[in-house]
Amino acid sequence: MDLNEAITGRRSVREYTAQAVDEPTIARLIDAAVHAPNAVNQQPWTFTVVRDQSLLDRISRGAKDHMVATMAGNPHAERFRARLSDPNFQVFYHAPVLILISAVAQAPWIVEDCALSAENLMLAAYAAGLGTCWIGFAQGFLNTSDGKNILDLPAACVPVAPIIVGHPKTVPPPVPRNAPRVRWVG
Ligand SMILES: Cc1cc2nc3c(=O)[nH]c(=O)nc-3n(C[C@H](O)[C@H](O)[C@H](O)COP(=O)(O)O)c2cc1C
Numbered sequence: 001m002d003l004n005e006a007i008t009g010r011r012s013v014r015e016y017t018a019q020a021v022d023e024p025t026i027a028r029l030i031d032a033a034v035h036a037p038n039a040v041n042q043q044p045w046t047f048t049v050v051r052d053q054s055l056l057d058r059i060s061r062g063a064k065d066h067m068v069a070t071m072a073g074n075p076h077a078e079r080f081r082a083r084l085s086d087p088n089f090q091v092f093y094h095a096p097v098l099i100l101i102s103a104v105a106q107a108p109w110i111v112e113d114c115a116l117s118a119e120n121l122m123l124a125a126y127a128a129g130l131g132t133c134w135i136g137f138a139q140g141f142l143n144t145s146d147g148k149n150i151l152d153l154p155a156a157c158v159p160v161a162p163i164i165v166g167h168p169k170t171v172p173p174p175v176p177r178n179a180p181r182v183r184w185v186g
Contacts, residue, residue: 001127010123011175013131016095016166020051025128026097029165032124033101036116039109045117048100048151056098059138059150060091066141080137091137095164098135100142100151102159114160121163131168138162 030047038044050056064084071077083089092098101118103110122132141147142159153159 006123006127010126011131011172012133013095013166013168013172014093014133015169016093016131016164017169018094019096019167021097021130021165021167025130026099026165028128029099029121029124029130033117033121036113036120038113038116042107042109042113044103044107044110045114046102046157048102048153050098050100050151051096053094053096055150056092056094057090059098059141059147062144062147062150063091063138063141064089066144066147067137070140084137091135092164093133095131095133095166097165098138099163099165100159101161101163102153102157104154104156105158106156110158111160118161118163125165129167130165132163132165135162135164 026049033047034043034045050059067077068081068084071081099121101114101121103114107113118134122134125132138147139159139162142151142153142162145155147153147159148155148157
């Protein structure tokens with residue numbers, strides 16, 4: 001796929017078929033992810049692949065409870081209250097796979113490194129006909145000891161990018177972008 005087509009055509013997908021994503025495909029996406037630029041080539045990332053729907057349900061419940069418990073005074077989070085209180089809402093949209101990109105807390109620039117690898121992964125998935133979505137709703141909970149315990153993550157691990165992957169059920173419409181604020185200086 002043409003790179004510009006991938007960059008402009010990729011969308012966050014929130015409806016998936018039940019079709020599994022096979023392991024060689026997941027491995028190819030992770031291979032794309034590790035080709036991202038990263039500080040001092042430390043490659044601090046770890047990819048935790050979760051396909052067990054009961055685990056994803058548990059994390060989703062924990063994530064929703066955590067967000068509701070911590071959102072007081074945060075107007076950005078408050079607007080999601082009704083949705084997070086809906087027992088039928090699963091933060092992972094029942095996608096067949098979650099790939100959590102994390103790193104250990106000691107390394108500098110881990111957030112930048114993991115985010116860049118996440119974008120590579122999402123673009124590679126799109127080029128392979130798959131859908132993805134970064135699930136920020138899950139980040140706060142996955143960073144707690146309860147969240148880390150569910151996935152057996154070490155205490156020093158920082159979950160940065162929870163990315164769901166699956167076969168899109170529908171093609172999302174284009175999401176408009178504002179004209180960029182650009183300052184030409186000099
Ligand atoms: C850090 C981050 C967190 C996000 N968290 C969520 C989320 O929890 N749930 C969700 O449905 N989409 C989430 N998204 C997807 C954004 O809503 C989406 O990227 C944005 O609306 C632009 O749409 P597009 O990705 O289709 O271009 C997140 C995206 C990023 C980068």
